[in-house]
Amino acid sequence: MNKKNKIKIIVNGKQMTIKLKFSLKNLVDKLKLPIGRVAIELNRQIVNKKNISRVLLKTGDKIEVVHFIGGG
């Protein structure tokens, strides 16, 4: 594999390697995330879920994907 075509990002605190020109939508699909049940932050900014196919990921991007869990 050609390393030049790969970039490293952090998703929920874990490092991931993805292809160049990978969009947030590609990531959501790769991780099989239920888009209607999560919220996504890119570098501390909330991303409008309608726009995820337009957001291209860059090296070092930090992504947080959250959902609801049980809590008091």
Added chain:
Amino acid sequence: MKKDNFIIANKKFSSRLIVGTGKYKNMKECAKAIEISGAEMVTVAVRRVNISDKSKPRLMDYIDPKKITYLPNTAGCFTSKEALRTLRLAREIGGWKLVKLEVLGDKKNLFPDMIETLKSTEILTKEGFKVMVYCGDDPLMAKRLENSGASAIMPLAAPIGSGLGIQNKLNIKIIRQQTKLSLIIDAGIGQASDATEAMELGCDGVLINTAIAKAKYPYQMAEAMKYAVISGRKSYLSGRIKPNLLGSASTTNKGLI
């Protein structure tokens, strides 16, 4: 008798019991306890999705947000910044604007940091959130929260998860007298009589998590809490008799042999 609905942020509920969804053995137990309790609103927390293990059960698969109102909370937040971030994310998940704000100030007693809480309430209200606020039982702070646009005031009865029951009835009574806002006891309930007492003090509702989830028999306790809240509310609305130091016989002496 006219229908006694519980209204929060223009939404009508018939149950005055709000249940927390944490600390249960599993999601199945949690969902069943909620069903038995009759609660129509549950608190939920915002956390990272486990991206490496997707087999973990998901809350929404067990509790349908179309049937039960989700009340996203800020459990675990110790600053206004953290709380705002959490609730903005909660809103993004699917349009949740009715939220529970909880900014803690101390890791041991879990009392709220009221300065951070007040600050957050003002900002969230301006952003269009309907904020139900976990707070101490200080009537002055409760008033300030009301002035900041809170949708409901939720004082603690005792520390979160302590099960100690209502420690300061006087303050709860004073808060009740001074506000028309929804007043909900949020933390510290241990047993059914605590919930009844809260309702008899005039509270509009009770929020319970640990007392049900950690009871030896959570389903039985869920049912007990359901009736405790109904009972306390009816008692409050029924106009209790004036307490009297001396006895007053229930049977007439007329015709006594």
